[in-house]
Amino acid sequence: MSLIIQDSGLFSIVQSLDKRSSPDGQEFKGACDRLAHQLANQLVGNKKDELTIEMTVKPAVIKFTEPTIIAFSGAEFTGRCNNQEVLPNRIYLFDRGDVLKFVDTPRGNRIYLAVAGGIEVEGSNILKSGDEVIMCRDYTFQHDELFNMLRNRNMVSWGVDTYSLVEIYISDLFHVVRRPDISDEVYDRLESAEFTVSKEKNRVSLYLEGKHLDTDRSKVTHPGIKGGVYIAAGEPVLALNDFDQPTTAEHIGTIPSYHMHKLSQKRRGSKVKFKVIDCDDAHANLYAQDLWVKSLFKAIDYRLSKELVKDKM
Amino acid sequence: MFFANGDHAVTYQQNEVIDPLVLKRLTNAFNTDTHQYLTEIITTENTLTFMYEPVRVMESHDTIEPSGLVVEEAERFLVEKGFLK
Numbered sequence: 465m466s467l468i469i470q471d472s473g474l475f476s477i478v479q480s481l482d483k484r485s486s487p488d489g490q491e492f493k494g495a496c497d498r499l500a501h502q503l504a505n506q507l508v509g510n511k512k513d514e515l516t517i518e519m520t521v522k523p524a525v526i527k528f529t530e531p532t533i534i535a536f537s538g539a540e541f542t543g544r545c546n547n548q549e550v551l552p553n554r555i556y557l558f559d560r561g562d563v564l565k566f567v568d569t570p571r572g573n574r575i576y577l578a579v580a581g582g583i584e585v586e587g588s589n590i591l592k593s594g595d596e597v598i599m600c601r602d603y604t605f606q607h608d609e610l611f612n613m614l615r616n617r618n619m620v621s622w623g624v625d626t627y628s629l630v631e632i633y634i635s636d637l638f639h640v641v642r643r644p645d646i647s648d649e650v651y652d653r654l655e656s657a658e659f660t661v662s663k664e665k666n667r668v669s670l671y672l673e674g675k676h677l678d679t680d681r682s683k684v685t686h687p688g689i690k691g692g693v694y695i696a697a698g699e700p701v702l703a704l705n706d707f708d709q710p711t712t713a714e715h716i717g718t719i720p721s722y723h724m725h726k727l728s729q730k731r732r733g734s735k736v737k738f739k740v741i742d743c744d745d746a747h748a749n750l751y752a753q754d755l756w757v758k759s760l761f762k763a764i765d766y767r768l769s770k771e772l773v774k775d776k777m
Numbered sequence: 778m779f780f781a782n783g784d785h786a787v788t789y790q791q792n793e794v795i796d797p798l799v800l801k802r803l804t805n806a807f808n809t810d811t812h813q814y815l816t817e818i819i820t821t822e823n824t825l826t827f828m829y830e831p832v833r834v835m836e837s838h839d840t841i842e843p844s845g846l847v848v849e850e851a852e853r854f855l856v857e858k859g860f861l862k
Contacts, residue, residue, distance in 0.1 A: 641783050643780055644778065684824070687819045689783065692783075719783065721785055743781035744841070
């Protein structure tokens with residue numbers, strides 16, 4: 465039994481947390497929004513690096529063929545199933561024959577759907593309408609308890625509220641780690657402008673328009689690296705996970721990993737501003753976010769175990 | 778020139794093109810050797826980029842400034858392989 469992708473939406477892919485090689489030619493280049501990927505897994509009691517379904521702009525329509533516990537995180541999409549509203553960052557149990565659809569949102573770009581016990585795919589991990597996603601059913605004791613609890617009511621009464629994640633997602637300001645060979649004038653122009661996302665090459669790059677940026681041509685071939693800020697024809701191009709080819713576009717800095725969650729949620733029309741910082745400041749911010757994420761995940765574990773104990777009493 | 782390429786990478790860059798055979802030799806050597814913090818090498822004709830997990834380095838060394846340690850390891854690798862003096 466499996467999940468059936470009735471409509472694949474705009475772009476849906478089974479995705480890993482980190483980049484990894486696949487002998488079957490599958491493209492596991494890592495979740496664009498690593499926090500949402502991990503959060504969805506954490507909610508359903510999976511390991512944080514279990515595969516999830518990453519869905520962009522218009523999420524897939526998914527049919528369940530057996531009792532299935534899910535959670536989704538990332539953009540503020542709302543789902544509907546059996547006339548029930550299905551919210552992000554909450555835990556739900558769906559039954560055989562249930563169909564989950566999503567309503568478009570004007571905010572955010574990607575959601576990550578995790579399935580308790582894990583999922584896998586045969587063949588391409590880019591999902592097409594009619595494809596099946598295999599349920600691994602690698603259930604733990606905690607999963608069994610969750611199934612028992614959700615038999616009476618198909619959702620957990622709590623979740624991670626939007627305001628908890630505001631600091632991560634609700635800002636248009638992005639840090640850029642400076643390079644020693646780029647002039648202050650270039651960074652001044654970058655910081656003084658507001659840019660608009662003009663298009664996304666899916667999972668590869670975000671194209672911005674706004675102030676024209678002139679840079680000295682170095683004739684250096686730069687590596688394509690996640691978070692890289694490149695200047696092509698005077699406009700910034702921001703590298704996402706699949707931007708892994710060398711480029712002669714001028715590289716002026718790199719967005720740190722702790723701002724890549726919100727970058728991957730920007731869509732056409734989103735505003736983007738930049739602040740140029742040193743690497744040491746980026747590492748201090750990264751460490752602070754890492755501690756915050758660990759405490760959030762501990763709080764989820766605590767809340768879930770409390771709920772399971774309450775249910776037994 | 779070495780520089781911090783974001784918070785997960787350090788890059789060595791030179792204006793002269795690096796011989797493709799040298800790039801291949803360095804990549805093979807990197808993939809067969811074991812490393813303390815470096816996890817991946819990405820090469821172009823002008824650059825050698827080394828990836829690392831900063832939080833791991835921070836927690837191992839009780840520091841929030843890990844890039845110096847990573848640059849040291851990358852430099853050591855390039856000297857050992859005869860690329861840098």
